[in-house]
Amino acid sequence: MARVAFRQVSKYFDAAIPALRQFSLSIDDGEFVVLVGPSGCGKSTALRLLAGLETVSTGEILIDDQIVNDTSPQLRNVAMVFQNYALYPHMTVYDNLVFPLKMARIAAVARDEQVRRIAALLDLTELLARRPKQLSGGQRQRVAMGRALVRDPSVFLLDEPLSNLDAKLRAQIRADIARLQRELGKTTLYVTHDQVEAMTLGHRVAVMNQGELQQIGTPAALYARPRNTFVARFIGSPGMNILPLQLTSAVDGQVTLTLGRQSISLSAAQCQAGHKVLNYNGQALLAGLRPEAFHPAPRPHGVGLSIRIVAVEYLGHESLVYFHLPTDDERDQEHELVARIPGQFHKPTDSDAVFFIDPAAIYLFANDGLVITA
Amino acid sequence: MSRPRLFTTVLVYVLLFSLALMFIVPIVMMLAGSFKADARVLLEAGSWRGYLPADMGLQNYRDVFERVPFLRYLLNSVFISTTIVVAGLLVNSLAGYALARLRWPGRDSLLLGVIALMIIPLEAIAVPLFYEVTVLGWRDTYLVQIIPFIANAFSIYLFYAFFIDLPEALEEAARIDGAGPWRIFFSIVVPNARPVFATVAILTFLTQWGAFLWPLMVTHSEDVRPLPLGIAAFYTLPPLQWGDIFAFGVMMVIPVLFIFVFFQHWFVKGVATTGIKG
Numbered sequence: 267m268a269r270v271a272f273r274q275v276s277k278y279f280d281a282a283i284p285a286l287r288q289f290s291l292s293i294d295d296g297e298f299v300v301l302v303g304p305s306g307c308g309k310s311t312a313l314r315l316l317a318g319l320e321t322v323s324t325g326e327i328l329i330d331d332q333i334v335n336d337t338s339p340q341l342r343n344v345a346m347v348f349q350n351y352a353l354y355p356h357m358t359v360y361d362n363l364v365f366p367l368k369m370a371r372i373a374a375v376a377r378d379e380q381v382r383r384i385a386a387l388l389d390l391t392e393l394l395a396r397r398p399k400q401l402s403g404g405q406r407q408r409v410a411m412g413r414a415l416v417r418d419p420s421v422f423l424l425d426e427p428l429s430n431l432d433a434k435l436r437a438q439i440r441a442d443i444a445r446l447q448r449e450l451g452k453t454t455l456y457v458t459h460d461q462v463e464a465m466t467l468g469h470r471v472a473v474m475n476q477g478e479l480q481q482i483g484t485p486a487a488l489y490a491r492p493r494n495t496f497v498a499r500f501i502g503s504p505g506m507n508i509l510p511l512q513l514t515s516a517v518d519g520q521v522t523l524t525l526g527r528q529s530i531s532l533s534a535a536q537c538q539a540g541h542k543v544l545n546y547n548g549q550a551l552l553a554g555l556r557p558e559a560f561h562p563a564p565r566p567h568g569v570g571l572s573i574r575i576v577a578v579e580y581l582g583h584e585s586l587v588y589f590h591l592p593t594d595d596e597r598d599q600e601h602e603l604v605a606r607i608p609g610q611f612h613k614p615t616d617s618d619a620v621f622f623i624d625p626a627a628i629y630l631f632a633n634d635g636l637v638i639t640a
Numbered sequence: 641m642s643r644p645r646l647f648t649t650v651l652v653y654v655l656l657f658s659l660a661l662m663f664i665v666p667i668v669m670m671l672a673g674s675f676k677a678d679a680r681v682l683l684e685a686g687s688w689r690g691y692l693p694a695d696m697g698l699q700n701y702r703d704v705f706e707r708v709p710f711l712r713y714l715l716n717s718v719f720i721s722t723t724i725v726v727a728g729l730l731v732n733s734l735a736g737y738a739l740a741r742l743r744w745p746g747r748d749s750l751l752l753g754v755i756a757l758m759i760i761p762l763e764a765i766a767v768p769l770f771y772e773v774t775v776l777g778w779r780d781t782y783l784v785q786i787i788p789f790i791a792n793a794f795s796i797y798l799f800y801a802f803f804i805d806l807p808e809a810l811e812e813a814a815r816i817d818g819a820g821p822w823r824i825f826f827s828i829v830v831p832n833a834r835p836v837f838a839t840v841a842i843l844t845f846l847t848q849w850g851a852f853l854w855p856l857m858v859t860h861s862e863d864v865r866p867l868p869l870g871i872a873a874f875y876t877l878p879p880l881q882w883g884d885i886f887a888f889g890v891m892m893v894i895p896v897l898f899i900f901v902f903f904q905h906w907f908v909k910g911v912a913t914t915g916i917k918g
Contacts (some may be wrong), residue, residue: 340820345816417818
């Protein structure tokens with residue numbers, strides 16, 4: 267069991283561009299934290315720094331309050347599952363599993379017992395005599411997890427462990443990982459570019475971009491209160507729609523939000539940004555609308571927006587409707603929005619329609635991308 | 641198969657067959673000649689009979705053992721070549737691994753140096769090297785035939801090229817699993833690099849088995865001289881008996897043939913992987 271902390275950690279592979287910049291993150295004992303972001307955002311670098319495969323340029327990494335910057339990987343008692351599994355191809359499953367125990371100089375009887383226990387836990391007992399190339403992707407994945415867990419590490423690291431699997435298997439193993447983590451209670455850091463994995467697995471999720479931590483919080487917090495447009499777009503499937511908006515406020519605390527040609531009036535108190543919104547009178551801002559915020563039928567507090575449908579993707583339980591807001595400005599045509607409509611959506615493409623939104627569901631972002639909150 | 645396709649196929653096979661013939665003819669002649677009386681070898685050299693075995697006696701083989709200490713030469717050759725191969729595999733693989741994986745100042749220039757060294761033939765440095773071993777007092781020993789050939793730029797480069805392509809995640813996994821650098825090299829890297837080890841072993845062995853110039857320069861006693869110098873002895877011992885020379889040649893080729901057939905599987909794989917990816 268262990269607590270992990272990154273304190274102001276930076277990593278430069280190249281003097282000009284940091285792979286990781288002033289990264290700070292604390293992981294509690296037994297907590298499951300997911301690092302998520304697009305490729306090249308520094309998430310794998312953070313993981314490799316914690317594993318000891320790379321050295322930090324500045325800052326400190328702590329495991330159980332001990333600075334481990336200069337501690338070699340084997341002394342950190344961390345275990346890692348690699349993206350391509352990195353199973354030793356010339357060894358059997360048994361030998362792969364026993365290797366870390368041999369390195370730790372565990373006695374032969376004890377290590378045999380430990381290997382068999384882990385093999386049983388991960389349903390690998392039948393496969394112990396096989397070599398990695400005789401295994402399916404999912405089986406290799408389980409062996410990789412077994413090898414990481416076998417010597418009872420204090421920190422468990424996973425680097426995109428599901429990215430080489432097909433969608434069905436991915437969902438199944440995702441559930442297995444969540445169950446294992448719950449049962450074993452290991453402090454876990456999990457790296458992925460897939461926000462679905464992040465949302466479903468993490469107790470907390472850290473969203474990263476361009477080497478910087480954007481926001482950390484519970485999946486629900488990230489979804490409900492994104493700190494900036496990057497997080498808003500990244501979390502959710504599809505992510506939040508972001509579009510230009512003109513804000514005008516009246517003296518009586520009423521504000522008018524202009525989206526394209528259409529205006530919505532509401533009181534500042536109703537706004538997500540609260541009365542702070544009054545400071546932005548007359549400014550061009552960014553509006554954020556979740557695809558779930560659009561409704562095809564009128565509803566209480568709903569305000570109608572005229573839209574033009576561009577495309578409809580029918581997915582069975584829901585439809586994704588791509589659309590534009592009519593606008594006088596040609597440039598705004600680029601802002602294609604998407605709505606998630608339950609069930610089948612019957613309007614044809616290139617037709618006009620009305621979607622209803624609750625004005626309180628509109629997120630407001632300043633031009634630097636930061637959210638405006640009360 | 642259409643007519644033009646058939647024509648091309650036949651043409652290709654005729655070409656391939658002719659090429660194969662070019663390489664096999666001298667070997668057949670050697671083999672046939674090794675069983676013939678010396679006088680007959682020269683007499684039939686220009687005709688097709690030269691490629692047919694006749695007499696079928698083993699007299700030439702007996703002569704070889706009588707006229708020169710063949711077993712001594714063979715033992716010397718085996719000892720020198722195998723020692724160079726074994727020591728060379730260790731030294732050159734470690735050097736290639738260091739170049740491929742470790743970071744240290746001056747590594748890139750050293751790699752460049754290794755590549756540059758590949759183009760310098762032994763003949764170019766034979767004389768200075770000769771002076772060096774003379775000063776060291778190594779002449780006419782096994783040592784002088786072994787030490788200069790253990791480290792080899794071409795072998796280092798072959799290993800380097802192979803290791804650069806080996807997925808680094810394996811070694812990283814071993815590091816996290818608690819293995820030190822030596823353990824990683826011998827337990828993880830070497831077992832996954834068998835093709836390149838076989839390739840380097842065969843290439844080194846072939847080169848050393850046929851080494852002639854250097855042993856000629858630095859040895860004079862039969863106690864340490866290898867096979868190629870033994871065969872040369874026949875040219876200086878009159879009368880010039882071609883049958884004996886061919887018999888010697890056959891016996892010299894057999895071990896090489898055996899090793900090649902034995903390692904062929906790995907060898908081909910090694911050349912393919914290092915050749916294409918490296």
